[in-house]
Amino acid sequence: MSHSKIREDKTCLNCRHVVEQKFCPNCGQENTDSRKTFHHLFVHFFEDLTHYENAFWKTIKNLLFKPSTLTKEYLSGKRLSYLAPVRLYIFISFITFLLIAMFPSNINDEINKSEKQLDKEMAKANIKIDKGEDKKYFHLKTMKEIDSVQKYGKEEDKLNATSYWFTEKAIHVTEKNTKKEIYEKFVESFFHNLPKILFIIMPFFAFFLWLFHNKKRWYYFDHGIFTLHYFSFLLLIFLIMFVIDRLLGLFGENSPLSYVAAIINFVGTIWMCYYFYPAHHRFYGESRIVSFAKSVILFIINSLFILFLLSFYVLYTFINLH
Known part of the structure; x- marks a missing residue:
């Protein structure tokens, strides 16, 4: 107040x-x-989100440890006792991406960890990599060589219109960027656009729920509220693990606290994976077997869809690097 x-x-x-x-x-x-002063606006922002009534902590507690409770309470009409689903999601995502921006991971460490995997994938695509100490460029054929094949080469060696377009984009990117630069630009773009990706995923997530449940009993709106709470939970768990990892990381990688961080991350990951089943079972009120079967199928469908969307995003980001 x-x-x-x-x-x-x-x-x-x-x-x-x-x-x-x-x-x-x-x-x-x-x-x-x-x-108002800036201080008042800042304080009022958090007052508006938490309305200084235990609603904030009550919401967080139920979100973390009582799957589907928030959704059932909201749809039953008990809405002033908790943060509204959209407000909850916006608040958690705001804090999460703010902290990610303030405490980014070391891009060089990420590059070193995944360099071998990338080299393996590039080898499959017959892309040679210059292993110089200072620069590591991808070496594709030049456009002049490709155009020559397109004009004078054998039919089986020529590229179709789609392959030619992708190859042209790839050559443009790899000629002007080192491997490290590509990683840096991609990671920056990914975290910058991650909120947009999640907003794209959520309506489809709710749509898949709608497909698997009684259309007369459940409206798409109901699945949407369930989805908002579920994604808020995922972001909140990620936020907690991120903060703990950064705080305990201050003591060094060889500190005993690093093992504590590893255990917390492991438990958090398991809870993230398992959470959907009890939430689904309690909210939709189906038998455990039916709910488990639907949970597994929905998990697979959504995982494949998210994988497809992320793959498309990776491709889109790569061809639009400068």
């Missing part, structure tokens, strides 16, 4: 209705001074 001073003027600034008390009885706006 806001602690701002109440205006002496009893006319609502929003609807011009007479305000006898703190809030306008016509539109609900608080009758306080409209000019």
